[in-house]
Amino acid sequence: MHESVTKFIDDNLDNSIEDLKILCRIPSVAAKNEGLEETSSLVEKMLKDVGLETKVHETSGAPVVTGWIDVGAKRTLLFYNHYDVQPAEPFDLWDSHPFEPEIRNGRLYGRGVADNKGDTIYRIWVLKAFKETGTDLPVNIKFVVEGEEEIGSVNLPEYTEKNTDFITADAGIWEFGGAGIDGIQEAWLGLKGIFFVELEVERLVRDVHSSTACVFPAAASRLVWALNSIKDGNSRILIDGFYDGIKPFTDAEIEAMKKIDLHEDLQKKEYGIDEFLNGMTGDELKKAYYGDPTANICGLTSGYQGKGSMTVLPAKASCKIDFRLVEGMHPDDIHKKLRKHFDDNGFTDVKITYFEGYPAAKTPVDHPFVKIVERANQSVFGEMKIHMTSPGSGPLYLFNKYVPMVSIGCGDHLSKAHSPNESIVVENYRKAMHRIVAVIDEMSRW
Amino acid sequence: MHESVTKFIDDNLDNSIEDLKILCRIPSVAAKNEGLEETSSLVEKMLKDVGLETKVHETSGAPVVTGWIDVGAKRTLLFYNHYDVQPAEPFDLWDSHPFEPEIRNGRLYGRGVADNKGDTIYRIWVLKAFKETGTDLPVNIKFVVEGEEEIGSVNLPEYTEKNTDFITADAGIWEFGGAGIDGIQEAWLGLKGIFFVELEVERLVRDVHSSTACVFPAAASRLVWALNSIKDGNSRILIDGFYDGIKPFTDAEIEAMKKIDLHEDLQKKEYGIDEFLNGMTGDELKKAYYGDPTANICGLTSGYQGKGSMTVLPAKASCKIDFRLVEGMHPDDIHKKLRKHFDDNGFTDVKITYFEGYPAAKTPVDHPFVKIVERANQSVFGEMKIHMTSPGSGPLYLFNKYVPMVSIGCGDHLSKAHSPNESIVVENYRKAMHRIVAVIDEMSRW
Numbered sequence: 001m002h003e004s005v006t007k008f009i010d011d012n013l014d015n016s017i018e019d020l021k022i023l024c025r026i027p028s029v030a031a032k033n034e035g036l037e038e039t040s041s042l043v044e045k046m047l048k049d050v051g052l053e054t055k056v057h058e059t060s061g062a063p064v065v066t067g068w069i070d071v072g073a074k075r076t077l078l079f080y081n082h083y084d085v086q087p088a089e090p091f092d093l094w095d096s097h098p099f100e101p102e103i104r105n106g107r108l109y110g111r112g113v114a115d116n117k118g119d120t121i122y123r124i125w126v127l128k129a130f131k132e133t134g135t136d137l138p139v140n141i142k143f144v145v146e147g148e149e150e151i152g153s154v155n156l157p158e159y160t161e162k163n164t165d166f167i168t169a170d171a172g173i174w175e176f177g178g179a180g181i182d183g184i185q186e187a188w189l190g191l192k193g194i195f196f197v198e199l200e201v202e203r204l205v206r207d208v209h210s211s212t213a214c215v216f217p218a219a220a221s222r223l224v225w226a227l228n229s230i231k232d233g234n235s236r237i238l239i240d241g242f243y244d245g246i247k248p249f250t251d252a253e254i255e256a257m258k259k260i261d262l263h264e265d266l267q268k269k270e271y272g273i274d275e276f277l278n279g280m281t282g283d284e285l286k287k288a289y290y291g292d293p294t295a296n297i298c299g300l301t302s303g304y305q306g307k308g309s310m311t312v313l314p315a316k317a318s319c320k321i322d323f324r325l326v327e328g329m330h331p332d333d334i335h336k337k338l339r340k341h342f343d344d345n346g347f348t349d350v351k352i353t354y355f356e357g358y359p360a361a362k363t364p365v366d367h368p369f370v371k372i373v374e375r376a377n378q379s380v381f382g383e384m385k386i387h388m389t390s391p392g393s394g395p396l397y398l399f400n401k402y403v404p405m406v407s408i409g410c411g412d413h414l415s416k417a418h419s420p421n422e423s424i425v426v427e428n429y430r431k432a433m434h435r436i437v438a439v440i441d442e443m444s445r446w
Numbered sequence: 447m448h449e450s451v452t453k454f455i456d457d458n459l460d461n462s463i464e465d466l467k468i469l470c471r472i473p474s475v476a477a478k479n480e481g482l483e484e485t486s487s488l489v490e491k492m493l494k495d496v497g498l499e500t501k502v503h504e505t506s507g508a509p510v511v512t513g514w515i516d517v518g519a520k521r522t523l524l525f526y527n528h529y530d531v532q533p534a535e536p537f538d539l540w541d542s543h544p545f546e547p548e549i550r551n552g553r554l555y556g557r558g559v560a561d562n563k564g565d566t567i568y569r570i571w572v573l574k575a576f577k578e579t580g581t582d583l584p585v586n587i588k589f590v591v592e593g594e595e596e597i598g599s600v601n602l603p604e605y606t607e608k609n610t611d612f613i614t615a616d617a618g619i620w621e622f623g624g625a626g627i628d629g630i631q632e633a634w635l636g637l638k639g640i641f642f643v644e645l646e647v648e649r650l651v652r653d654v655h656s657s658t659a660c661v662f663p664a665a666a667s668r669l670v671w672a673l674n675s676i677k678d679g680n681s682r683i684l685i686d687g688f689y690d691g692i693k694p695f696t697d698a699e700i701e702a703m704k705k706i707d708l709h710e711d712l713q714k715k716e717y718g719i720d721e722f723l724n725g726m727t728g729d730e731l732k733k734a735y736y737g738d739p740t741a742n743i744c745g746l747t748s749g750y751q752g753k754g755s756m757t758v759l760p761a762k763a764s765c766k767i768d769f770r771l772v773e774g775m776h777p778d779d780i781h782k783k784l785r786k787h788f789d790d791n792g793f794t795d796v797k798i799t800y801f802e803g804y805p806a807a808k809t810p811v812d813h814p815f816v817k818i819v820e821r822a823n824q825s826v827f828g829e830m831k832i833h834m835t836s837p838g839s840g841p842l843y844l845f846n847k848y849v850p851m852v853s854i855g856c857g858d859h860l861s862k863a864h865s866p867n868e869s870i871v872v873e874n875y876r877k878a879m880h881r882i883v884a885v886i887d888e889m890s891r892w
Contacts, residue, residue, distance in 0.1 A: 031754030087756050151755055192657065196755045205718035209864045210768050211638065211838035213742035214734050215722050220743035221677060228674035231667060233792075272651035276661050288660050296659035297666035298758050299749035304766060308477030309597055309642045309801045310533050311768050311839075312744050312864055320750060322656050322757050346679075355755045392657035393757075418655045418758055 002437055008129040009433045016125040016433075017108065017426065019046065021101045023083070023117045024110040030084035030151040036062040039083045043120070043145050050128040052143065057163075061155035062147030066166065069127075069141050075443050076140040078172035078403050081120040082149035085112035086418045093420035107414075107423040114415035114424050116175045120145060122410060122429055123173070126436045138444030142169055144399075149175070152196060152356020153395035160398040168402040171369035171443065173436070175394065178411030178428060181266045185381045187373055188407040190362030190389030191396040192293075193325030195334045198353040199223065204315040207303065213313050220302040223317040226347040230338070231295050234278050237323075239341040242293070245328040249291060253388045256365045257286050260385060270413065290389050294324040320355075324393060331357025361397035362389055363404040372446060373406045376438035380431050408435065448883055454575040455879045462571040462879075463554065463872065465492065469529070469563045470547045470556040476530035476597040482508040485529045489566065489591050496574040498589065503609070507601035508593030512612060515573075515587050521889050522586040524618035524849050527566040528595035531558035532864045539866035553860075553869040560861035560870050562621045566591060568856060568875055569619070572882045584890030588615055590845075595621070598642060598802020599841035606844040614848040617815035617889065619882070621840065624857030624874060627712045631827045633819055634853040636808030636835030637842040638739075639771030641780045644799040645669065650761040653749070659759045666748040669763040672793040676784070677741045680724050683769075685787040688739070691774040695737060699834045702811045703732050706831060716859070736835050740770040770839060777803025807843035808835055809850040818892060819852045822884035826877050854881065 009016070023046075028039040040056060040063040047054045047067030057064040062084060070076075088098035088111040096102050101110030108118075123143070130137050144167060146156050160167055180186045203219040231237050249257070262285060268274070276285055298321060303314030323334055335354055342350045363370070365388050377384040390407065399405060410432035416422045455462070469492075474485040486502060486509040493500045493513030503510040508530060516522075534544035534557040542548050547556030554564075569589070576583050590613060592602050606613055626632045649665040677683050695703070708731060714720070722731055744767060749760030769780055781800055788796045809816070811834055823830040836853065845851060856878035862868045 031752070031756060087750065087752055087754075089750065089752055089756075150757075194757070196757065203719065205716075206862075207865050208717065209838060210740075210742045210744055211770060211836065213723075213740040213768075214738040214770065214837050215726065215731060216717065217719060217723050218681075218742060220746055221673075221681070223746075224670050224673045224743070225679055227667075227670045233671055235664075235667070270651075271654065271662065273649065273663060275663075277659075277663050280661065285661060292660040294656075294659040296656045296664060296757075296759055297670070297748060297763075298656055298756060299751045299760070300666055300669075300746045300763060301751045302743065303745035304533070304535065305745045305747045306477070306533055306535055308533075309766065309768075310477060310535075310744060310864070311596075311640070311642065311742075313742055314745070317743075317746060320755065322659075322755070324657060324660065390657065391660050392655060416652070418756070419653050 002135055002441065004133040005129045005135050005437050006434050008133050009125065010430065013430055016121060019125070020113065020118055020121040023121060024101045024112050025099055027088070027099045027111070028084050028147065029087050030062060030148045031087050036084060036147045040065050040147055043083050046124050047143060050124055051131045052127065052141070057159050059155035059158045064156065064159040065145040067143040069137065071137045071140055073137070073139045073444065075446055076142060076169040077440065077443055078142040078144065078167065078169035079123050080172060080399060080405065081123065081143070081145045081175050082116050082147060083120060083145055084147045084150050085115065086150050090420065095421055103426060106427065107425055109421060109423040111422055114411040114422050115417035116149070118424050118429055119175055119409045122433045123436055126433050137440070139440050142166065149394060152194060152358065154356055156395050156398060164402055167399055172399065172403040172405035173439065174396065174405045174407030175409065176411060177407045177409035178415065179413065180385060181263045181270060181413040185377050185384045185408070186387060187384055188387045188390040189365060189370065191360060191394040192389060192391060193329060193331060193358050193360040193397070194393035195323040195325060195331035195357040196355040198318060198320050198355060199226065200316065200318040200351045200353065201226070201349055202316045203349065207315050208313045210311040210313045216313060218313060220314055220317040222347070222349060223302065223319060226342060226350045227297065227319060229345050229347065230341065237293065237295050239337050241337050242334065246326055247328045252365045256386055256388050257290065260286060260387065262286060262289065289391055291326055293326050293329060296322050298322055324391065325360055327360045327362060330359050358395055359397050360389070361400040363400065363406060367404050368446065369404055370406060372442045373408060373439060376435055376442045377408070379438050380435040448581055448887065450579040451575045451581050451883050452880050454579050455571065456876065459876055462567060465571070466559065466564055466567040467547045469567060470558045471545055473534070473545045473557070474530050474593065475533050476508060476594045477533050482530060482593045486511050486593055489529050492570050493589060496570055497577045498573065498587070503605050505601035505604045510593070510602065510605040511591040513589040515583065517583045517586055519583070519585045519890065521892055522588060522615040523886065523889055524588040524590065524613065524615035525569050526618060526845060526851065527569065527589070527591045527621050528562050528593060529566060529591055530593045530596050531561065532596050536866065541867055549872060552873065553871055555867060555869040557868055560857040560868050561863035562595070564870050564875055565621055565855040568879045569882055572879050583886070585886050588612065595840060598640060598804065600802055602841050602844060610848055613845055617818070618845065618849040618851035619885065620842065620851045620853030621855065622857060623853050623855035624861065625859065626831060627709045627716060627859040628707070631823050631830045631854070632833060633830055634833050634836040635811055635816065637806060637840040638835060638837060639775060639777060639804050639806040639843070640839035641769040641771060641777035641803040642801040644764055644766050644801060645672065646762065646764040646797045646799065647672070647795055648762045649795065653761050654759050656757040656759045662759060664759060666760055666763040668793070668795060669748065669765055672788060672796045673743065673765060675791050675793065676787065683739065683741050685783050687783050688780065692772055693774045698811045702832055702834050703736065706732060706833065708732060708735065735837055737772055739772050739775060742768050744768055770837065771806055773806045773808060776805050804841055805843050806835070807846040809846065809852060813850050814892065815850050816852060818888045819854060819885060822881055822888045823854070825884050826881040
């Protein structure tokens with residue numbers, strides 16, 4: 001393999017970490033529309049500095065940054081990443097400032113280090129290593145780095161629909177991945193879809209004294225009843241037709257599932273639970289993990305939330321809820337069904353605001369590129385677990401018909417993506433660079 | 447009547463308003479344990495300044511301030527007030543600073559002006575008027591001013607149980623009251639009880655990525671289901687035995703109810719509603735107003751509540767809820783029944799924190815003091831509506847067996863007690879002082 005390239009990576013590890021810190025210091029929170037222009041410019045500059053041609057594509061939202069180098073090779077490898085991050089709230093639960101990354105005990109802490117700035121930077125640095133060591137790239141490279149992944153890639157279709165030639169490649173590496181709870185590296189071949197909404201009920205012009213709850217309608221109770229109506233006590237979703245059209249697992253997927261160990265006991269300990277949802281275990285748990293859509297309350301808000309008691313009848317109540325979708329479901333369809341469900345059940349007073357949504361997508365478990373990634377990983381990390389899909393979401397559906405993709409990355413089960421104290425292991429970050437070098441190497445012989 | 451006394455009141459209106467402003471500038475929020483010592487000292491000083499003997503009674507919480515003057519009269523009149531206020535949140539909904547009272551268009555705005563510092567100050571100023579004009583008081587006077595009414599008077603029993611002699615009087619004026627939505631003065635003869643709790647569910651050691659909702663338990667859903675289990679879509683409370691022991695209306699109460707007009711159309715317009723709870727109207731609405739217990743969500747909290755979307759599975763969810771109780775119910779009993787209800791329905795994971803609670807109490811509608819107040823009001827304001835009970839709560843039960851009490855005050859239907867922009871009409875405040883002078887006068891001939 002390319003020893004001068006991997007040596008350069010190791011010798012310059014501090015420098016690449018420094019680039020990552022620089023990227024993480026910009027709080028590019030898509031949900032707040034903060035820092036996105038600035039971050040996209042920085043990403044473009046970094047791509048240019050490692051020898052790529054670049055272009056910044058304006059959209060109705062955050063720009064999409066692309067970079068490419070055509071070395072005339074047989075195969076082309078595409079990277080998908082994003083430069084936006086989740087909000088860092090609640091700040092007081094962070095042990096260090098979310099936007100001032102720092103290393104403690106071999107881990108780098110900061111919002112975005114795992115999701116997804118770490119993976120973005122080390123992939124750029126792999127190209128820098130080829131360039132600085134004067135090593136010929138054996139495959140053509142393309143980068144697509146967007147800035148609204150954390151709000152559902154709402155404007156990414158504006159880019160992808162007009163640039164299907166660019167996003168066509170032999171294979172691609174998706175944004176994230178890493179070590180599981182057992183320390184073994186994991187690859188994800190698919191992503192669930194998502195349908196994210198805010199539900200709001202407003203029943204009075206202002207908050208009133210709670211004594212009048214005997215005669216006035218209560219927004220918070222209306223919201224509770226509406227939420228209760230969409231999911232039963234076993235988390236079965238009660239919206240009419242919600243499960244219609246879901247594709248069953250393929251035989252290859254069922255085979256792949258057999259090789260997976262979800263390490264139930266380790267997870268129970270890690271997350272402080274006595275049992276999984278509905279007491280699921282074994283195959284049932286695996287099937288839910290890969291195949292179940294969800295209706296999850298991300299946030300609930302109403303009335304007084306301060307210390308002690310305040311006797312108020314709140315005028316309004318609201319809820320943020322994300323539905324994870326599997327293959328065969330579409331957010332627009334679920335949107336219609338949710339509205340109908342509320343109307344049919346007397347909840348015409350529940351307002352739905354549609355924030356983001358897209359369908360699920362998967363790369364087949366028996367695709368040749370899956371083997372390439374597996375061999376590349378073997379040479380750096382060793383064993384790898386292949387998941388037919390992540391339970392998480394991403395706009396894979398926009399790319400998947402032009403390029404089969406596998407998601408791997410530098411995270412691990414303690415990375416706390418979307419939560420306080422997000423972090424990565426620096427050593428995994430280093431080895432993830434070696435793995436990309438190995439993927440490029442393997443791909444050149446495909 | 448005592449014309450020199452009422453003339454003094456009118457001539458010194460600005461001075462009494464100034465005293466009220468001084469009292470309101472201290473944010474004596476019992477829920478936050480703020481400013482209570484300072485406010486109690488100020489109230490004691492004010493009582494002393496108008497010629498009363500005073501005592502500050504320490505409790506496990508805020509001090510209880512008492513003041514008295516025994517002029518050797520046949521009758522004794524007791525005032526119950528409180529110097530604490532509700533939290534002023536959300537501050538951004540106030541048009542002026544909640545703790546910097548100011549007059550706009552004849553209304554004085556500030557947290558506590560209606561509930562209950564206005565009523566406290568003008569009653570003290572009535573005594574000042576007697577003193578400054580050298581007018582003999584024809585009744586003995588007692589004041590009990592506590593500092594934890596807004597958190598359920600949790601420590602007031604420590605005072606009342608040891609001072610039953612002091613709280614024994616021929617009659618008493620309770621803290622609040624004023625003009626209804628039709629502009630007519632209202633007197634309240636009773637108060638509902640209360641049982642205020644926080645419900646908490648914690649199912650994970652930390653917030654996690656919401657994609658894992660397919661396999662992890664969800665605290666927010668558990669809370670929704672638990673809340674849904676305690677009240678059906680018609681607001682009927684489903685806790686076993688919740689309605690047991692409730693006393694039916696007496697014949698005198700049914701007669702009194704007939705005289706009441708709840709001005710349904712005015713209220714609908716004022717609060718922006720198409721109909722009252724469950725479409726109630728007429729006698730049914732009145733019966734609910736005076737006789738229904740409630741289970742009201744005062745606040746809901748879970749997960750991400752900021753702008754836009756954040757896909758998180760929150761580890762915790764909580765809810766503040768107040769139950770209003772009517773005669774025959776006791777908070778300790780409801781507490782046991784609520785715990786049993788949750789346990790019986792599989793919600794052993796819902797933690798109940800009991801914040802405050804006490805039973806309901808009423809003065810009979812045919813008590814002679816009710817007529818005295820009615821006549822006094824007639825001479826100042828004119829007509830008066832007699833309500834057998836307020837839908838609101840207060841620790842009347844601690845006093846009621848030693849002193850029959852009627853609640854009247856300087857508020858009105860726009861006073862927004864417990865809400866932003868709390869206010870009183872200055873002219874009502876002035877006339878409320880005249881009315882107390884008239885009550886004293888009427889009482890001296892009882």
